[in-house]
Amino acid sequence: MNFSVQPVLENEEFQLIPLQQGDFESLYEVASDPKVWEQHPNKDRYKKDVFENFFTGAMESKGAFKIIEKATGDVLGSSRYYDFDEEDNHIFIGYTFYGTKSWGKGINPQVKKLMLDYIFQFVDKVHFHIGKENFRSQTALERLGGQKIAEEEVAYFAEPARTNFVYEITKEAWV
Template sequence: MSPPFSLQPALEIDTLQLLPLQPADFAALYAVAADPAIWAQHPNRDRWQQPVFATFFAGALQSGGAFKVVDKATGTVLGSTRIYDYQSEDNSIFIGYTFFGTKQWGKGINLAVKALLLDYLFQFVEAVRFHIGAGNVRSQIAIQRLGACKVAEQEVAYFGELPKLNFVYEITRPFWLEKRQPTASANP
């Protein structure tokens, strides 16, 4: 079911922009994704290879909820993330498929991007969930720092890939609204 809100608004803070992913973004995003270190703990460790990444990118475009993450000062593409799988029954949605170049690690970019998306999404939904590969300890720690709690384990078949075990983490609207003040600026 389609959500009653945009899956691809332009979002920004002082330093970053989340812009809807377009077909013309392939080269810039693959330049980031071509580093095998990025994918070492992800469910598909071969995404650094261009044909595998091309399938990942096609799925991102088809999802209608994928973003490129851009440094506002330089215009450099830093990585990508996605909003997907809206569930009207419990008014929830997922954030996932997130990756950043290794040069961006440890700089708070993942936290800033997730906070920006959460600020936007909690205007509309009651819960945001995250699929994180069972072996992706780095991402599990990062999402726990945001306050997410593990709520399930699930086999997930990513676009064009075989199913892999993922942990499902969740942040609820009441928790998030109590935890932080909104920062998102949306231009739907």
């Protein structure tokens, strides 16, 4: 891999900053609302011990970000790049979540645009794992042009396997 999966990305409103160990409390504050996880395959991530495991996985991925609103400095959520496949020249974007105060405000499309615009300099395809019952995220990805291409069991970092759909956006379709 001859590119960084943890650059600083930003537009006028938002900044994606590489996640650091000291970000746990501010990110957990956002993640501690059970409503954030209600459609997610792993619904108990609002619990501190479960979120600690999620955060450890984020740190070990070396591709995770905290999402900051520039005007307020507030942490809105997190996303990451993971599982680069050199042979097929694709990478995943996922593990994305936002606090409920960020829902329905057009934040996710802006964040995904930052991530996709950057990573398409280096890969041909981006894949996304989305829980089969996570209708909110499925709709969001379809609005971005994502196509459902597969269904598979995914074991999140030290969590049980769950059924996920795999969505794809190609560089060709994105540009």
